[in-house]
Amino acid sequence: MKASRLVSILLLLQTRGRMTAAQLADELEVSVRTVYRDVEALSAAGVPLYGDAGHAGGYRLLDGYRTRLTGLTADEAEALFLAGAPGPAAQLGLGSVLAAAELKVRAALPPELRGHADRISGRFHLDAPGWYAGADETPHLPAVADAVWHSRVLRVLYRRWREPTDVERRLEPYGLVLKAGRWYVVSGPGPRTYRVDQILQLAPADEEFTRPRDFDLAAYWRAYQRDFHDRLYRREAVVRLAPGVSVDRATNHRTEADGWTRATVPIESVDHAHAEFLRLGTGVEVLEPPELREKIALTVAELAERYGNFRTHGGD
Structure with a gap:
């Protein structure tokens, strides 16, 4: 328009x-x-x-000319307040700044749009972490965020999963990413990705760095996630799925005569796939690899033995 x-x-x-x-x-x-x-x-x-x-x-x-936000549409005003993230902002030490900014934006909105913004913020609340994931302790997050903003080098003691587990690192923090309630800092040189909750000790260095001009944090994160999934799901399983049952990332679908679907599913490992497929109960049959099929068969046999007495001595 x-x-x-x-x-x-x-x-x-x-x-x-x-x-x-x-x-x-x-x-x-x-x-x-x-x-x-x-x-x-x-x-x-x-x-x-x-x-x-x-x-x-x-x-x-003309120098000094400013316009108020009267050009915002109702949808844009709603999206603006839906995008507010008071929890993450507070973790970054910016809770009061975000609140002040929202007040200023709300004051600049015309009355008809102000009502839309108030309604959307009263009806939607964003809560990123999952139900069964405890909140990560990130005491060093504000210091990391400050280093990101001011392009200052950090020296940290970092805990990784492989030996030696605790290592010293010099970080040039390019940006922060919040993914499923967990904070990550993308740092040079490299760049490489670090979990903020795994930083054990932190000391700001009296040193600044120059952030690469062509570095795009969003593009880097998309590529990082693609690479992560490619490395994670290196094996495949062939399964049969009951009508109405679906599995993420499944490919090579083929409907068989009995209505079940044969498909290929990327898997992280036999142990991980074992737990994931058991959740589908009788809606899935694993055909390959043999070790996964055998592992599931053994689990089902153990469950049948454990609950076998229920059918014999159970209730009415």
Whole structure:
């Protein structure tokens, strides 16, 4: 919609300064001609917008001009308050900052959008950790976050899973990631990923580092997760699934005459797959690998023996 696009142009120039018509067109995914028309519309509406010619030219707002957030749509206002994360912010030592920011944004919203924001924050609450996962103790998280923000080197004593378990590391913290209630710090050189709750001791070094300009934290994390899953699920199991039963990551589906589906499932290990498939009860039959099928068969036999007396001496 044109109105939304005009607000976007205004906010882009307000936050980024001078931008060319081509840059605005790329950002908004429209033609340069459309940007020209939109700029004319803004100027006609009284927005102090100026265009400079030449190689270093572009559009800019009059120095000191600011706009209130009246251009927010109802959906955008709701999303803004739904995205608030008071728990993680408090862990980072930013709880009061987040609260102050929300108050300022709410005050800047027009009354009709303020009602939407209040309603969404009163009806949705984000709680990242799982039910059966205890909260990790992360006493060093605020110090790590401060080092991330100020590009300061950290020297830590870190506990890893393999020997030697406790090692000293020099970290150049590029960014923090919260995944399923657990904090990770992505650090150079490398970069490499560390669990913040496994930092045993921390000492800020009197040293700054330069964060790589081309480093994209979100892109790195996506690639890290893909690599993690590729390394984790290196084996495969062939299973038959009862009608209505499905398994994540299953491939090569083939429906058989009895209605069951034969599929291939990546597995981390025989022990892990054993526990996962047992949860499906009679809805799955493992065909391969032989050692997994045998392990499940032995467990089922033990369960049958343990509960066998129930059928003989059970209740009515």
